Amino acid sequence: MTVPPAEPGASSSAEQVVAGLAKLSLVMRHEAWKASGRRGLTPTQSQILAVIAGSREPVGIKAVAEQLAVTAGTVSEAVTTLTDKGLVEKRTDPSDGRALVLVLTRAGRREAAKAAQWPEALRRAVEELPMAEQGGLLRGLAGMVRWLQAQGAVPTARMCVECRYFRPNAYPGSERAHHCQFIDAPIGDADLRLDCDDMETAPPQVRTRLWALLVEGRPLDEALAADYATSDPRSSIGTRGPKENRHD
Structure with a gap:
């Protein structure tokens, strides 16, 4: 049996996968704004808290920016807000007195734990798969x-x-x-x-x-x-x- 040629303009499987990932990203973006908004934070601020909490070693603004693939300026601005909210403190790096590292306060650790949680809808969708x-x-x-x-x-x-x-x-x-x-x-x-x-x-x-x-x-x-x-x-x-x- 001869396999018929693909229809002109038909999407490749790679394009279909990317389209599916794009739909999932919309869900994640919507859920991130909704969850962060309830706590008076932006998604970027929540992500910064999660990065600080999940780092093995003390991290500064540059390291956080690299982890999130954003500019140091974006992180610096967000950290200023987090500091004002009492969630993050800037301290001198024990290994380099000229550098500053970011440390979570007790309230910051609580918020970081919430920020690390994935959207419930996506988690349940994955769990439904064999x-x-x-x-x-x-x-x-x-x-x-x-x-x-x-x-x-x-x-x-x-x-x-x-x-x-x-x-x-x-x-x-x-x-x-x-x-x-x-x-x-x-x-x-x-x-x-x-x-x-x-x-x-x-x-x-x-x-x-x-x-x-x-x-x-x-x-x-x-x-x-x-x-x-x-x-x-x-x-x-x-x-x-x-x-x-x-x-x-």
């Missing part, structure tokens, strides 16, 4: 973020797929096919994280290989193990089978 589809969606998003990150279009993300603890396809055929060495446990596609506090960036050559192995469905290989050993002699690398009852 777990396998959630995993596939998460893998696709990780790939998009990874590409955009390489183009400098988005801030660096703390993703599993670029972490030195991530072992793709360690348990082929299993529902939880990958392994996280940080927690020493198997994880599935639906467990992958796009922003993990415990993520440690793997060397460049390893990050490229990790993604290729994940996409190709192959486990860690000896070449990758050698890359790890070269970059960090302390790192013990290698594929291994799951412990007994590991998936329970």
Whole structure:
């Protein structure tokens, strides 16, 4: 049977995906304004609180601006308002007396916890998807973020797929096919994280290989193990089978 040619002007699957993401962004923007407005904040101010709360190290205005992909001026203006509201304080950086870092007050921490919550409607929509589809969606998003990150279009993300603890396809055929060495446990596609506090960036050559192995469905290989050993002699690398009852 001959496959008929595509209709002139027909949208590609990529265009359809982008159209879908655009619809989701409208929901997120609407919900962000609604939620922030109830608390007397703008979405940018709420995002700044969330970034400060989620940072491992003290952050200043420049670091926050990089995380949000906005100008330092935008952050500075918002921080002034947050300071006036008693949500943020500027303090001297302990490691550099000439620099200032942003610290949340007690009220700021409460607001940051609220700001970190995702829109309920979107969360429920994702939960309605079968777990396998959630995993596939998460893998696709990780790939998009990874590409955009390489183009400098988005801030660096703390993703599993670029972490030195991530072992793709360690348990082929299993529902939880990958392994996280940080927690020493198997994880599935639906467990992958796009922003993990415990993520440690793997060397460049390893990050490229990790993604290729994940996409190709192959486990860690000896070449990758050698890359790890070269970059960090302390790192013990290698594929291994799951412990007994590991998936329970």
